[in-house]
Amino acid sequence: MTNRTTVLVVLAAASVGMTACRRQPVAPAPAPAPVASNTNAQARADSIAAAQRRADSLAAARAAEARDAAARAQAAQGELSSILAARVYFDYDRDALRDDAMATLDQKAAVLQANPAVTLTITGHTDERGSDEYNLALGQRRAAQVKRYLVSKGIDGARLNTQSMGESQPAVQGSDEGAFQQNRRAEFEARNAGTLVRPGA
């Protein structure tokens, strides 16, 4: 009986050593227990300590796993948010969607399909050339063109608000074509986008 208990303790200790978190040193196998009156008490204490170590290491593993999952989820949310926020760009005095704009909007449409509570405000902007007032109209036309495209991809128009800032809020300062191109854009602001579901998930 005594020997069997000792063997079990040893086995338990060994199994703790094998399954314990890698960061913890493997507990040295206890020396053959002398047959003495305090052997049982010692074995119990060892057992309790080993179980505690095992519980701690499991909790740490679970926490690390949760941290990794949270980071993965956050990265996924960030990626989905970026897709929703990605700007689309236009040619001078045009509201037609270029190929790169349509590719960006296709990704947005997929995220919007997967997240039916999300609404988008689409804001059209222009470069500084042209009349201030006409540019407000042009910015609105760009926002409307983006909305039309998303609606054509199956998004409910009621989820898409359009507005224009004309030339009043340039993305970058400057009076060269590089700056102009950056400023001829539509921007997107998502609402109810706290927890986004990945398309196809």
Place this chain on the structure above:
Amino acid sequence: MHFARSPIVARLAIAAFVLLVPSALRAQDTTMRGVRIGLTYDPSGKPGVVVLPVAGVGGDSIAAIVARDLDFGDRINVITLDAASASAAARASIPNWALLAKLGAAAAVQVTPAPGRLHVAIYNVSTRQTARIHDYAVPPMAQARDWRAAVHAMSDDIEMALTGVRGIARTRVLFERGRRLWLVDSDGEQLTALSTLDGPSSSAWSPDGQRIVYNTYVPSQIVVQPLGGRPRAVASGSGVYISPVFTPDGSSVVFAHGVDEGVDLYSVPADGGTPRRLSVGRGSDNVSPSFSPDGRRIAFMSGRAGHPEIYTMDSDGTNADLLTPLDVGESAYRASPDWSPDGRQVAFQSRIAGTFQVLTVSLRDRGLKQLTSDGSNEDPSWAPDGRHLVFVSSRGGTRQLWVLDAESGRTRQLTRGAPVRLPAWSPRLAGE
């Protein structure tokens, strides 16, 4: 025109008419029963006028303001006195006729401050007679804004007496700077920020100069606001609500609005109501309305032909017609029309060699006249005299307001500092 009943003035007016029949006939449309003094004295056709030194507290300021106002009116050649002449003129108890004649002056203006008023005498140098005497009530000088306004109004009346045409000194220009609306007097003084709803833009005056109308982007709305009063949204909703103007009778506001199918012009009562659509743009952009003075036609810009051009239409939206000669080509871009107060022409901006310039188009023969060439020049707005324009120009480095005399080509800078946008010249304003 009560002063025209004065025997002296009437006699002078007759004398001027007899001496200057061709000029008087040419100027018939604008010549009132004022005193056209000395048109023959100056080869440029502008009468030479001396503003005599003004004695008393603030005298220098009064003389400087009046001289500058008359100068900015561009109808008078203001003769500056050198120090010796000024002191000689100041010493004389009666006009120093010989000195004035030597300076080439056709007339002289003498302002004498009195409690609560300014006493003004206008002298005809050729006849050596007092042509006109008039008193103007003025507030205390400490009330700088009102005092200056009263002096400007006096200048305009003096210009009326001298040339037959009222001046435009007592006007203001409304404009946008740094997401606020500002007022500046016609001489560039008394710059004042207005208290409005957040993010005002594209402002315009009511015909009586008592109210303004503007739009905000967020929320998207048209706002009518009495100067010094409370703002009131008269139209709002999704999409854009932009470029509002009052109708010439002040009863309604016409503005551009669109959501998903282009931008069109709408009309709404100035105290609010249901907007009524005017233009039929079929998905194109139609913005920047400007009324003919009789209120029957509206000039506006439209992209309906593929690029922005200036059109006119009846005030109910019918009979739309291209105003600017069709300029086919990728770079054609005409914008920002403003109908002149005399109804004869429309000022606008057109892209020329990559930048914008201010032009006028005649309503009679569609003839174009380019008025600017220095830097980029945009957003013209007529002064109530139908001769001066304020516009945004980059010629000084940053976008500032400049004033142009469309007849002589003379320009002056009105604002300095941070960049500005979208000026609107007021009508002639009443005293404060």
